[in-house]
Every structure is written in structure tokens, then in C-alpha cells.
Amino acid sequence: MALIVWLGVPLLRWLLLDATWQGSSAECTARGGACWAFVAAKLRFFLFAFYPADGLWRPVVVCGLLIALLLASAMPRLWSARLVVAWPVVIGVCLALMSGLPGGSVVSSNQWGGLPITLLVWMICFTTSVPIAVLLSLARRSRMLLVRWLAIGYIELMRAIPMVAILYFATLILPMALPGSVPLDKLPRAIIMVALFWTAYVAEVVRGGLQAVPKGQEEAALALGLGYWRAMRLIVLPQALRAVVPGLVNLGIGFLLATSLLAVIGIMDILSAAKAAAADPEWLGYYKESFLVVALVYFVMGYGGSRYSLWLERRLGSSSGR
Amino acid sequence: MGSNIAATMARIGLTPGFGFLERAANFEIGESTISFRAGDSYARAIAVGVLNTAKVAVLSCILATVLGVALALMRLAGHPVLSGLVRWSIEVVRNTPLLLQLFFWIALAHALPPPRRAVVWFDCVFLTNRGVYLPSVIIAEGSWMAITAIAAILLGWLALLWRSRTRGPLASLPLGLVAILALAVVIYASGFRISLHSPAVQGFNIQGGTSLTPEFAALLVGLTVKFAAIFAEIVRAGILSVRREQWDAARALGLSEFKIVRLVVLPQALRVITPLATSCYLDVIKDSSLAVAIGYPDLMNITNTTANTTGQALEALLIVVALYLTLNLSVSAVMNVYNARVAMRGGRPA
Numbered sequence: 163m164a165l166i167v168w169l170g171v172p173l174l175r176w177l178l179l180d181a182t183w184q185g186s187s188a189e190c191t192a193r194g195g196a197c198w199a200f201v202a203a204k205l206r207f208f209l210f211a212f213y214p215a216d217g218l219w220r221p222v223v224v225c226g227l228l229i230a231l232l233l234a235s236a237m238p239r240l241w242s243a244r245l246v247v248a249w250p251v252v253i254g255v256c257l258a259l260m261s262g263l264p265g266g267s268v269v270s271s272n273q274w275g276g277l278p279i280t281l282l283v284w285m286i287c288f289t290t291s292v293p294i295a296v297l298l299s300l301a302r303r304s305r306m307l308l309v310r311w312l313a314i315g316y317i318e319l320m321r322a323i324p325m326v327a328i329l330y331f332a333t334l335i336l337p338m339a340l341p342g343s344v345p346l347d348k349l350p351r352a353i354i355m356v357a358l359f360w361t362a363y364v365a366e367v368v369r370g371g372l373q374a375v376p377k378g379q380e381e382a383a384l385a386l387g388l389g390y391w392r393a394m395r396l397i398v399l400p401q402a403l404r405a406v407v408p409g410l411v412n413l414g415i416g417f418l419l420a421t422s423l424l425a426v427i428g429i430m431d432i433l434s435a436a437k438a439a440a441a442d443p444e445w446l447g448y449y450k451e452s453f454l455v456v457a458l459v460y461f462v463m464g465y466g467g468s469r470y471s472l473w474l475e476r477r478l479g480s481s482s483g484r
Numbered sequence: 485m486g487s488n489i490a491a492t493m494a495r496i497g498l499t500p501g502f503g504f505l506e507r508a509a510n511f512e513i514g515e516s517t518i519s520f521r522a523g524d525s526y527a528r529a530i531a532v533g534v535l536n537t538a539k540v541a542v543l544s545c546i547l548a549t550v551l552g553v554a555l556a557l558m559r560l561a562g563h564p565v566l567s568g569l570v571r572w573s574i575e576v577v578r579n580t581p582l583l584l585q586l587f588f589w590i591a592l593a594h595a596l597p598p599p600r601r602a603v604v605w606f607d608c609v610f611l612t613n614r615g616v617y618l619p620s621v622i623i624a625e626g627s628w629m630a631i632t633a634i635a636a637i638l639l640g641w642l643a644l645l646w647r648s649r650t651r652g653p654l655a656s657l658p659l660g661l662v663a664i665l666a667l668a669v670v671i672y673a674s675g676f677r678i679s680l681h682s683p684a685v686q687g688f689n690i691q692g693g694t695s696l697t698p699e700f701a702a703l704l705v706g707l708t709v710k711f712a713a714i715f716a717e718i719v720r721a722g723i724l725s726v727r728r729e730q731w732d733a734a735r736a737l738g739l740s741e742f743k744i745v746r747l748v749v750l751p752q753a754l755r756v757i758t759p760l761a762t763s764c765y766l767d768v769i770k771d772s773s774l775a776v777a778i779g780y781p782d783l784m785n786i787t788n789t790t791a792n793t794t795g796q797a798l799e800a801l802l803i804v805v806a807l808y809l810t811l812n813l814s815v816s817a818v819m820n821v822y823n824a825r826v827a828m829r830g831g832r833p834a
């Protein structure tokens with residue numbers, strides 16, 4: 163109890179009582195508490211970084227679309243083939259909007275920043291890695307020795323190296339490996355490498371699901387005369403994927419936190435934007451407030467996601483009739 | 485793809501290959517366990533990086549394990565305020581990015597007061613913006629014989645204990661007494677002395693003791709806090725996986741709480757804990773590479789500098805991949821050996 167009072171009282175004073183809600187940097191320094199005026203003044207920069215001011219509605223709409231897509235996908239009632247189409251369509255629309263497509267000047271991806279980057283990279287990489295990962299996990303269980311060894315090699319290699327190394331690979335090696343006629347911005351290069359990297363992790367989760375499907379299911383499907391691919395598509399994979407949906411949600415939360423590593427190679431995601439905001443000479447050094455706001459954004463998404471995954475686990479479990 | 489790389493390297497005038505490792509690296513490294521000066525070879529610089537990574541990873545793993553177990557026990561202890569507090573701290577730490585936490589810790593480390601106004605804990609730990617100062621252990625010169633003798637006695641004692649467990653009982657109490665007596669004799673006879681040397685403020689700086697640089701301290705604290713939160717959840721899941729009936733049955737047999745935990749709960753919980761702990765340790769090794777972002781000279785940081793100064797990015801990254809692969813594979817090999825022992829216990833081969 164004493165510990166809570168000892169820690170809590172100064173914290174509360176700093177957060178609320180001594181805080182400055184409006185005004186300038188000088189007023190903040192005078193009061194000594196948290197400087198929420200800084201957050202208010204810099205909120206646009208936090209969320210959208212250096213995106214050109216005249217097209218600001220674009221990232222706002224993009225964030226709205228992406229969050230709506232996430233919320234829609236979270237409802238098991240809406241799970242259908244339409245969702246599989248909706249994802250690439252919405253993401254495509256978002257990319258077009260961000261680059262200023264219907265009737266604006268072109269905005270290069272180097273100018274994008276803030277929350278849209280975090281959401282876009284996360285959603286694009288995660289969704290592209292799932293289908294590749296399914297193939298990879300099937301390959302890992304394949305009876306063809308070469309295919310199996312290649313899959314194991316890829317998965318173990320990717321899982322053994324840090325994501326920072328992958329990001330450096332995207333910035334340093336990928337430009338060398340592309341033919342000179344294909345210039346590619348930093349962001350798409352990072353997206354390609356990160357998607358390939360996450361694939362290995364997703365593949366391991368999917369493999370867990372495949373192991374949970376009784377062997378009899380596959381044998382029965384084959385005995386019915388379905389070929390390998392149809393047996394997998396119609397019988398085994400639906401059961402396997404259903405079993406790993408909560409696991410995939412948890413992995414997704416981990417990946418969301420991992421997108422912050424984009425800061426290491428100088429991409430302006432929401433974390434780098436927050437750090438840069440506190441380096442503004444006019445509002446110098448309000449790192450605590452910056453980090454607190456960004457932490458709150460991540461926490462809301464991460465904690466919400468983990469509650470959702472628990473709820474989903476119970477719901478899927480109760481409807482399976484066991 | 486390979487030919488594109490070769491063509492690009494030829495265009496910017498680089499010869500592929502690892503010859504650059506022998507060349508002189510003209511940069512300084514903030515801290516290292518082996519001596520390094522600008523002008524030493526790149527190979528030596530990378531070795532410094534490997535050792536720095538190993539140093540921070542090993543220490544973080546140990547501290548995260550200890551703190552994680554403590555947190556898990558606090559949460560299971562059932563005191564509502566305590567377990568609620570622990571639960572929310574764990575949720576906050578788990579649901580915010582490690583990089584953000586590292587930025588926070590390094591900002592905190594740099595915001596500490598200068599040495600003369602250091603924050604002092606228990607008169608021997610000094611927190612300053614130049615680093616963290618801890619007491620150091622000083623072993624009097626010429627004690628190496630004694631240390632070897634002590635190590636030999638301890639090892640011998642452990643070996644005998646081991647034998648008694650696998651091949652039937654040897655009386656362990658007299659053995660322990662003999663070992664302690666032998667230790668006492670050796671320590672007394674050899675004049676072996678250990679002393680603690682506390683740091684103290686002298687002039688504008690702090691003298692004595694060992695110091696951790698702000699970057700190392702921030703990385704160590706960051707990794708420890710993040711992975712302690714993860715480890716606590718692993719331990720909790722492991723302990724909860726042991727069914728209630730097992731506790732009840734053990735109580736009915738009249739075992740003490742300590743014996744219940746040691747003989748009944750822990751062996752079963754470890755089956756769940758060990759594989760998860762292994763991947764937790766591997767994550768610590770990999771995530772120590774975030775050192776790049778706060779300027780601690782780890783393996784990733786130094787190879788990145790090497791890539792930038794020599795232009796041999798491909799080779800440098802290949803070295804990084806090979807080294808992380810080796811580190812990870814060796815840790816998982818060791819943990820798998822341990823896991824095989826743990827999983828077999830209880831007669832149910834996993």
C-alpha cells in the first residue's frame with residue numbers, strides 16, 4: 163500500500179495536477195508538470211509526420227479505412243470470402259490515396275509518416291505473409307525431401323536472425339540486388355523484406371495448427387479420391403487455420419510492436435515521429451510526454467488485441483461442439 | 485539477383501570477399517571487454533561486438549529469469565492489491581514496443597544528475613548521467629591457487645551428489661560437512677581474501693567500483709524488464725498447468741509446501757516452461773540488436789559501422805547472420821538437452 167502511495171502520488175501530480183494543458187513551452191517549464199500543450203500542438207506531427215499539409219485529409223481517411231477494415235475483420239460474423247477480397251482492395255485504395263492519386267500532386271513514400279505508416283506496413287506485411295506461410299508450412303511437412311529441407315532451412319534461418327538485420331538487408335543489399343532500372347523507395351523495400359521475415363514466424367504457427375488436425379482427416383480425404391491440394395484446401399487447412407486464429411492474433415500484436423523497429427532505418431513510423439517531435443527546437447525535450455502518448459496508442463491496440471484473442475478463443479472453442 | 489549484386493559492386497568499385505576483415509578499422513568503440521583501439525582490424529572490432537552482445541544477453545537472461553519468477557510468484561500469491569499491480573505492470577510492458585522502452589530508459593539514463601549530485605542507493609550504488617557505479621569484488625593477488633582449489637572441491641562435491649542421485653544414496657550430510665571443512669581450511673591456510681570496493685565521490689567524478697555505461701545500463705534494464713514480464717507469464721502458465729488435484733494429493737500425503745513445490749509442482753511445470761523459456765532466451769539474443777538504436781556497441785551496431793565504412797555491406801551482413809545463427813543454435817542446443825531431461829522426468833516420454 164505504502165508503495166502505491168509513494169509512487170502514485172507524485173505520478174498523479176505530474177500527470178494531472180501540475181500539468182499544463184494549454185500555452186507555450188515557457189509556461190510548461192514554469193509549472194513543472196506534464197506538458198500536454200506540447201502534445202496538443204504536435205498532435206498532427208505525431209499522427210502524420212511530414213505528410214504535405216494541403217493533402218492531410220488523405221492520411222486521415224487512410225487511417226479511418228484501415229481501422230474500419232480491422233474492426234470488420236474482427237467480427238466472426240463477417241468472416242467470408244468477401245473479406246479476403248476486401249483486404250487487398252482496401253489496402254490498394256489506401257496506397258493510392260497516400261501517394262496522392264485521385265487528383266493531387268504525387269507524394270513519394272519517403273514523405274509518408276506517422277500512424278498510417280505503422281498501420282500500412284503492419285497490415286500489408288502480415289496479410290501477405292499468411293498465404294506464403296501456409297505454403298511454407300505445407301512444404302515443411304512435405305514428403306519430398308528437398309522441399310522439406312528448403313522449407314526448414316528458410317524458417318530456421320529467418321527465425322534465428324534479428325529483425326534489425328533484415329531491415330539493414332532491405333536498405334543496404336536490396337538496392338544492390340535490383341537491376342539498376344528499377345528504383346524502389348525505402349518503404350517498399352522494407353515491406354518486402356519484413357513480409358518475408360514474418361512469413362517464417364507465421365509458418366510455425368500454422369504448422370502447429372496442421373499438427374492439431376488428426377491424421378485420419380487427411381487419410382479419409384485422400385481415400386475419397388480428393389487429390390493432395392483439394393484435400394488440403396477443403397479438409398485439412400480449414401480445420402488447421404481455425405485452430406490457430408487466436409495464435410495468429412497474438413502474433414499480429416507482436417508484429418504491431420515490431421513495426422516500431424522501422425525507426426532504426428529512418429522510416430517515420432509513429433514512434434520515430436514522436437521522437438522527432440520532441441526534438442523540435444520550439445518544444446525541446448518533451449520526450450516523456452511524447453513517449454507516453456505513443457505508448458498509449460500501442461497499448462490500446464495491443465491490449466485490445468490480446469483481450470480480443472482471449473474472447474475469440476472462448477468463442478471458437480465453445481462453437482466447435484466439444 | 486546474384487549477378488545484379490556483382491554488377492553493382494563492380495560499378496562502385498568494390499571487390500567482393502572477406503579481405504576487408506584484416507584492414508584497419510578507424511573508429512573507436514565506446515566499451516569493450518577485450519582491448520580495442522582505432523587502427524585494430526575489423527575482425528577484432530566484430531569480435532568486440534560479439535562479446536558485447538553476449539555480455540548484455542547473458543546478463544539480461546539471468547536477471548529476467550530471476551525477476552520473472554519473482555513476478556509470477558507475486559501474482560500467484562493471491563494478495564489482491566499486489567497481484568493487480570503486478571498484472572497491470574506486466575500488461576503495460578508487454579503491450580508497448582521494446583524500442584519505445586529503450587528510448588525511455590536511455591532518456592532516463594541521460595537525465596540522471598551529474599556525479600557530484602548522484603542518486604545513491606545503500607551507500608554503494610551510484611546513479612549518474614555518466615553511468616551506473618556498483619561495488620566491485622576485489623580478490624587479493626596470489627589467490628588463484630586458492631580459487632582453483634575451492635572450485636575443485638565444489639566440483640567434486642557436486643559430482644558426488646550427482647552420483648548419489650543416479651546410483652543410489654551416498655550419505656550427503658557428512659559429505660557436505662567434509663566439503664565445507666575442506667573449504668574452510670583452504671581459505672584460512674592460503675590467506676585468500678575477498679573484499680568489496682565501493683565507489684565514492686571524489687572531486688568531480690566517482691572513483692572505485694565497477695561502472696556500467698549509460699547505454700549498457702539502459703539496454704540491460706530494458707531487456708530485463710521486457711523479458712521479465714514475458715517470463716513471468718510463462719512461469720505462471722507453467723504453474724497453472726499443474727492441476728489442482730496434484731496440490732491436494734500432495735497435501736494429503738502430508739508434504740510441506742516447499743516439498744510440494746519442489747517435488748510435485750516444479751517438475752511438471754518445467755515441462756511447459758522450458759520450451760517457452762528457450763524461445764524467450766533466443767528472443768533476448770535477437771532483441772539485443774536494438775542496441776543500434778541507443779548506441780550500445782553490440783554485434784549489429786559494429787557490423788553496421790563496418791558496412792558503412794568499408795562499403796562491404798553484403799559481407800558484413802553475411803557475417804552478422806552467421807554469428808547470430810551460431811549464437812542462437814548453440815543456446816537452443818543447450819536448452820534442448822535440458823528440455824529432454826525435464827520432459828522425461830515423471831516417466832512420460834514426451
